[in-house]
Amino acid sequence: MTPLRPSCPSPVPFALALVVSLAATAVQAEPGTVAGTVAGTVDCVIEPAQKVKVGSATLGILKEMAFNRGDAVKAGEVIARLDTSVEEANVALAQAQASSREPIEAQRARVELYKRRLDRQNQLSKGIVTQEKIDQVEADYEIGKRDLKTEILKNELAGLELARVRAQLELRIIRSPISGLVTERLMSAGEFVRQDSAIYTLVQLDPLHVEAYVPVSRWSEIRPGSIATVALDKPIGGTYPAEVTVVDHVFDAASGTFGVRLELRNPDNALPAGQRCKVSFAAPAASGPQAHAGQREAPAGGRGAPVSGGRP
Numbered sequence: 001m002t003p004l005r006p007s008c009p010s011p012v013p014f015a016l017a018l019v020v021s022l023a024a025t026a027v028q029a030e031p032g033t034v035a036g037t038v039a040g041t042v043d044c045v046i047e048p049a050q051k052v053k054v055g056s057a058t059l060g061i062l063k064e065m066a067f068n069r070g071d072a073v074k075a076g077e078v079i080a081r082l083d084t085s086v087e088e089a090n091v092a093l094a095q096a097q098a099s100s101r102e103p104i105e106a107q108r109a110r111v112e113l114y115k116r117r118l119d120r121q122n123q124l125s126k127g128i129v130t131q132e133k134i135d136q137v138e139a140d141y142e143i144g145k146r147d148l149k150t151e152i153l154k155n156e157l158a159g160l161e162l163a164r165v166r167a168q169l170e171l172r173i174i175r176s177p178i179s180g181l182v183t184e185r186l187m188s189a190g191e192f193v194r195q196d197s198a199i200y201t202l203v204q205l206d207p208l209h210v211e212a213y214v215p216v217s218r219w220s221e222i223r224p225g226s227i228a229t230v231a232l233d234k235p236i237g238g239t240y241p242a243e244v245t246v247v248d249h250v251f252d253a254a255s256g257t258f259g260v261r262l263e264l265r266n267p268d269n270a271l272p273a274g275q276r277c278k279v280s281f282a283a284p285a286a287s288g289p290q291a292h293a294g295q296r297e298a299p300a301g302g303r304g305a306p307v308s309g310g311r312p
Contacts, residue, residue, distance in 0.1 A: 044212035044230065044279045046264065046271070048203035050178050053186075056082060056193045058171045065199075069185050072269070073176040073202065080199050082172040091169055094162040104155055107148045114141035180204040181269060205269040210242050210262040212279050216251050219258055222281055223247065228262055229280045236275060240264055 060082035067079050118137045121129055184201035193199065210230055214222060224244050231239045246261035262279065264271070 041278050041280045042212050042214050044210050044262075044277045046230075046232070046273050046275050046277055047209045047211055048180070048205055048273045049207050049209050049263075050180070050202075050204040051183075052177055052202045052204075053198040054079065054174065054177065054200045054202060055198050056080075056172075056174055056195065058082070058168075059195060060172055060193055062187055062189050062191050062193050062199070065185065065187070065189050067182050067185070067200070069182055071182045073178075073180060073182060075176055075179045077176045078173055079176050079182075080174040082174075082193060084169055084172045087165065087169040087172060090165040091162070094158065094165045098155065098158040098162045100158075101155070104148070104151045107144065107151045111141070111144040111148050114144045117141075174199065176202060178202055178204045179206075203273065205271070205273055206266040208264040208266045208271060208273055210264050210277065210279060212260045212262070213252070213255065213257040214260050214281070216256050216258055218281065219247075219251075222260060226282065228282065230262065230264055231278045231280070232271070233276045233278075236271065240271075242279070 062080065063083045064081040065079075066081075067073055073079055114137065118134075118141050121134050121137050180203050182200055183203050185199075186201065187193065187197065187199050222244060224247055226244045227241055228244060229239050230242045242262035242264040244260060245263045246259070248259040251258045260279075
């Protein structure tokens with residue numbers, strides 16, 4: 001009986017396995033690629049343009065909270081107030097003092113009286129009025145002019161005091177620094193507000209920021225001001241144009257990527273933040289290793305457009 005020999009593998013399956021293995025190796029060895037993405041498209045996350053925890057510049061009892069979670073606010077709008085009874089009284093007192101002109105007018109009348117007396121004394125014969133009397137009238141006139149300047153200065157200081165107490169009152173009126181939405185209401189009326197206390201959390205959703213990490217192989221292709229397409233994941237869906245605003249100049253060596261920020265217009269806050277997306281950048285006009293030959297970056301002012309490195 002002829003002994004059985006091990007059967008040889010079929011050449012077709014073997015070749016196919018080799019091709020698949022080499023292709024996988026080539027993909028793994030390609031520098032700057034990101035797993036799970038297709039060429040020209042990378043994963044991204046949509047974030048608010050700003051996220052602000054609003055506090056108070058001064059201490060006090062919280063008297064009023066004007067907005068709730070989910071409410072829309074505008075920049076400069078009053079969103080909370082501390083107790084202002086003392087500050088309002090100080091403003092009323094300072095305003096009364098600053099608006100009072102009686103001391104100035106009374107002193108101005110005295111100066112005019114002293115001036116008329118001095119003029120009459122000078123018109124009289126020296127033999128009738130003693131020099132001592134003339135000196136006294138001149139002294140009254142000079143003192144009156146100085147007192148008038150003092151009253152005018154007091155009035156100006158009262159105006160400055162009014163501005164100071166009004167500023168103190170304004171510190172107890174809390175206004176929104178941005179236009180956006182309230183995401184957290186962190187305190188309630190009646191609580192004591194410290195300088196490190198957060199009262200609200202606000203977010204700005206117009207525009208939105210799209211944060212992406214792009215393979216370093218595309219660093220020379222992406223410029224601030226260029227337009228990309230952002231595709232939102234379900235359930236929102238849809239594609240939207242976005243403008244590149246920031247291109248990082250420091251690579252992440254571990255992942256072979258660099259950060260890119262895009263600005264996505266979002267009127268009426270129609271799109272929510274905090275969702276995943278994919279961003280597609282436009283392909284460069286010329287590709288291949290010769291596309292950037294003989295070019296160098298502008299020496300100053302950030303990553304400007306490449307300029308020719310050859311002689312004219």
